[in-house]
Amino acid sequence: MDNINKTYFIQTFGCQMNEHDSEKIAGMLEEQGFVAAEEREGAGIIIMNTCSVRENANNHFFGQLGVVKNIKEKHPGTLVAVCGCMMQQKEIVETLKAKYGWVDIAFGTMNIPEFPQLLAERLEEQKRVISIKESQDTVDDGIGALRKFRHKSFVNIMNGCNNFCTYCIVPYTRGREMSRTPEDIVNEVRWLAEDGVKEVTLLGQNVNSYGNGCDFDCDFASLIYRVAEVEGIERIRFMTSHPKDLSDRLIEAFTKCDKLCHHIHLPVQCGSSRILEKMNRHYTKESYINLVDRLRAAVPDIVITTDIIVGFPGETEEDFQETLDLVNRVEYDSAFTFLYSIRTGTPAATMPDQIPEDVKHDRFDRLVDAINSITARKNALYVGRTEKVLIDGKSQRGGSGMCTGRTDGFKLVNFPCPAERIGNIAEVRITGANTFSLTGELI
Ligand code: 5AD
Ligand code: SF4
Helix, strand or coil: CCCCCCEEEEEECCCHHHHHHHHHHHHHHHHCCCEECCCCCCCCEEEEEECCCCHHHHHHHHHHHHHHHHHHHHCCCCEEEEEEHHHHCHHHHHHHHHHCCCCCEEECCCCHHHHHHHHHHHHHHCCCEEECCCCCCCCCCCCCCCCCCCCEEEEECEECCCCCCCCCCHHHHCCCCEECCHHHHHHHHHHHHHCCCCEEEEECCCHHHCCCCCCCCCCHHHHHHHHHCCCCCCEEEEECCCHHHCCHHHHHHHHHCCCECCEEECCCECCCHHHHHHCCCCCCHHHHHHHHHHHHHHCCCCEEEEEEEECCCCCCHHHHHHHHHHHHHHCCCEEEEEECCCCCCCHHHHCCCCCCHHHHHHHHHHHHHHHHHHHHHHHHCCCCCEEEEEEEEECCCCCCCEEEEEECCCCEEEEECCHHHCCCEEEEEEEEECCCCEEEEEC
């Protein structure tokens, strides 16, 4: 392997799980002496880590693959590897085999630890290598992953999902839910703390069902307490929480565990109980609002963010008004909004009354306007407050001498700050607010 161009470029699509998987792949490549390339063109190996949660993600991938083909024609030695959720869809792999014979390596979401062997095989045998597991027996750790930040890290606590929301492809691409043991997770967190990490984000499709059906006795709240015992860790975050499984013990953990950040991403998806039932979400508009009220009663300064889908099959204007009403009642700090996208193989794909694109777009625009005005109003309340901010790095905005960081509640703040302080927590007085960020000054 020594006589090849040992530079790599990873292009990641989709969620934090994929981002973290890419960090693991980068770590494995660096272990073998590869270094990151500045640009995709000219890299020895190009890796595309794909997402299939919405159809435009699929289309975007094939568009990008066309560009990569041109690069490979110009630089024939370039290796191309594709991985991630799209590889778990049989029809995609068939398309790759039939039309994209020039792709060197394809591997699935559960084959990441095998990547070095797959690469070696490709180099030795000079033929395409495809390896896709249908189910997993272990959850791999992130030790050795190449982190984007020195001072903070993702930690995978579980893989897969058992919820089968009727619109969602994830249970088919990431397999059944499987939790790592608490010992394994705490070991990784200790290793990270020794390596300079101060903030960990515990990752799972639904962290609230951590430990379900396992032979160890540790639920998600207990896991948080155990992670909090690790010396050097100052902040704990998590992502994502299904409202149906959020326990009183987790709400209590926010009040008892100082290291647990006051932010929760609590995807509601829709405000109409009728549609929520069709989505197979197992809660109603009322029970969700009740949950938010309980969270706020226990943790008054908690920041609540969400995901919302508009245009699910059968959604009427009245259903959509219920979503607007819920958004106005909960007053989210921010929300990701999605146009419903048909995913072949999911139950919603064949439901009647699919919503026309123009209606979806019109509702989407109205929802985004409502959310943005709430976000701006809520951000304005921060002006004059002092917040603890973990300084992440230099800011892209506001010129040199500006840094960016996150408050405990995950609000983005830009402020003048010497670069030596990057990676530390500082007190920042908030002096201004926009829809998507705050501005401030160090105290
Ligand atoms: N169409 C639109 N949005 C979707 N999501 C998941 N599946 C779909 C789909 N088919 C959204 C959900 C989820 C987020 C990660 O992506 O809101 O919480
Ligand atoms: Fe998809 Fe629902 Fe699982 Fe989230 S909980 S990954 S939306 S099936």
